[in-house]
Amino acid sequence: MKSFYIFLFALLLFPAGFTSAQEKELPPEGGTPKNFNLPEKEVVQLDNGLKLVMIPYGAIPKASIRISIKTGNINENEDQVWLCDLLADLMQEGSTTRTAQQIADEVAGMGGNLNIGVGAHTTSLSTSVLYEFVPDAIELMADVLRNPKWPEEELDRLKNDMKRSLAVQLSRPRAQAMRDFYASLYPDHSYGRVFPTESQIDSYTTADIQDFYNTHFGGQRTTIYVAGNFDKAAVEKAVQTAMSDWKEGQAASYPVANAVTSNKVQIIDRPGAPQSTIYFGLPVPDPSHPDYLALDVTNSILGGSFASRITSNIREDKGYTYSPTSVLAANYKTGLWYEMADVTTEHTGASIAEIKKEIERLQEEPPSAEELEGILNYESGIFVLQNSSPGGIIGQLIFLDTHELDEDFLKNKVANMLAVSPEKVSELTRKYIKPENMTLIVVGDKEKIEDQIQETLEQPLKQ
Numbered sequence: 062m063k064s065f066y067i068f069l070f071a072l073l074l075f076p077a078g079f080t081s082a083q084e085k086e087l088p089p090e091g092g093t094p095k096n097f098n099l100p101e102k103e104v105v106q107l108d109n110g111l112k113l114v115m116i117p118y119g120a121i122p123k124a125s126i127r128i129s130i131k132t133g134n135i136n137e138n139e140d141q142v143w144l145c146d147l148l149a150d151l152m153q154e155g156s157t158t159r160t161a162q163q164i165a166d167e168v169a170g171m172g173g174n175l176n177i178g179v180g181a182h183t184t185s186l187s188t189s190v191l192y193e194f195v196p197d198a199i200e201l202m203a204d205v206l207r208n209p210k211w212p213e214e215e216l217d218r219l220k221n222d223m224k225r226s227l228a229v230q231l232s233r234p235r236a237q238a239m240r241d242f243y244a245s246l247y248p249d250h251s252y253g254r255v256f257p258t259e260s261q262i263d264s265y266t267t268a269d270i271q272d273f274y275n276t277h278f279g280g281q282r283t284t285i286y287v288a289g290n291f292d293k294a295a296v297e298k299a300v301q302t303a304m305s306d307w308k309e310g311q312a313a314s315y316p317v318a319n320a321v322t323s324n325k326v327q328i329i330d331r332p333g334a335p336q337s338t339i340y341f342g343l344p345v346p347d348p349s350h351p352d353y354l355a356l357d358v359t360n361s362i363l364g365g366s367f368a369s370r371i372t373s374n375i376r377e378d379k380g381y382t383y384s385p386t387s388v389l390a391a392n393y394k395t396g397l398w399y400e401m402a403d404v405t406t407e408h409t410g411a412s413i414a415e416i417k418k419e420i421e422r423l424q425e426e427p428p429s430a431e432e433l434e435g436i437l438n439y440e441s442g443i444f445v446l447q448n449s450s451p452g453g454i455i456g457q458l459i460f461l462d463t464h465e466l467d468e469d470f471l472k473n474k475v476a477n478m479l480a481v482s483p484e485k486v487s488e489l490t491r492k493y494i495k496p497e498n499m500t501l502i503v504v505g506d507k508e509k510i511e512d513q514i515q516e517t518l519e520q521p522l523k524q
Contacts, residue, residue: 113285129286136277139254282313317394
């Protein structure tokens with residue numbers, strides 16, 4: 062109590078000085094976001110088409126290495142869903158010269174671990190090792206890539222693991238909604254085949270895996286990225302020694318998807334579900350389109366950031382959901398915009414109505430200068446974080462390669478975002494984000510939500 066009175070006396074005696082001290086503790090305003098300067102890099106191309114990209118970066122005596130092959134799920138046909146993933150799993154079981162355990166032990170001794178991953182557009186082998194081991198790591202990774210053992214005795218175990226993973230994923234309403242959403246927008250493309258069936262997985266053989274490997278792997282599709290601290294001459298020598306006599310293979314080729322625009326509405330029944338999972342969206346431009354960056358800013362204002370309008374509405378104000386978000390999905394020569402949210406069953410129709418309302422409001426009312434500035438600072442900050450590590454730099458370069466963009470896309474990204482006006486945001490919302498053209502997939506208790514949705518949309522629903 063005594064200290065309280067002393068504090069009160071000081072307030073009365075020195076009010077101006079006290080206020081001034083408090084003001085001095087406030088953080089300063091952020092500076093103007095700056096353009097990104099891509100670290101200087103050196104590119105070496107081998108006779109078989111393989112590229113080596115070396116990016117000196119940072120002061121830590123480590124380097125990130127990624128061997129990126131331009132093939133992935135996009136090159137699977139309708140009978141090969143997740144075949145590339147199974148290929149990667151089997152590749153991790155060892156080479157013709159090293160067992161899986163020997164590979165793990167060797168890489169651990171270099172200060173890292175080896176990861177093999179598959180995405181829509183690329184298959185990657187990646188690690189991060191200490192400076193002096195970079196050439197050795199390249200030799201080991203080349204061995205795993207070029208000389209996979211394809212052990213038949215491990216295939217059934219890996220397929221069973223894959224089926225368990227599939228079952229777990231498909232038990233979740235978001236996976237069910239995503240499956241049907243992508244299938245609706247990309248009915249004739251691998252983008253629309255998100256999950257295989259168990260019978261498909263059972264049918265895969267080592268011969269199928271080897272055939273996919275022989276068709277889609279080779280020097281022309283491969284880039285080796287090394288970023289961090291390393292000996293350039295030693296790295297180039299290691300790549301030449303390990304990879305120069307590898308086959309050229311076929312040039313990279315991605316089938317272009319023809320996305321479907323419709324106003325399809327579908328309910329996936331989940332009796333007794335306390336929540337409804339919503340996927341609501343449509344095709345939009347891809348990263349190679351001039352409007353893409355401004356559309357990315359628009360997405361952040363609409364639903365793609367924590368301070369976005371849809372999130373503020375249905376999460377903060379209404380309390381219908383905890384984790385809504387909108388996504389600007391960057392596929393090859395095609396993009397998607399969609400809002401996804403898990404909302405309370407009784408507010409399913411109201412949530413869809415509020416999402417539509419916020420879209421239509423942004424179509425008619427440009428954001429304030431203050432709102433736009435906040436989003437641009439957020440976007441610029443995220444971009445800085447994406448480029449703050451060797452692995453992040455490599456990821457950005459792979460993005461450019463995948464979407465056939467030049468380096469100006471990265472160098473001028475901040476300036477191009479800062480040039481987006483409030484009026485441009487409304488213009489792009491009107492031009493691209495049209496609720497009347499959107500596909501809506503809802504997973505939930507059909508008996509409780511069907512009338513809500515039909516009343517909100519004023520149209521019959523797909524059974």
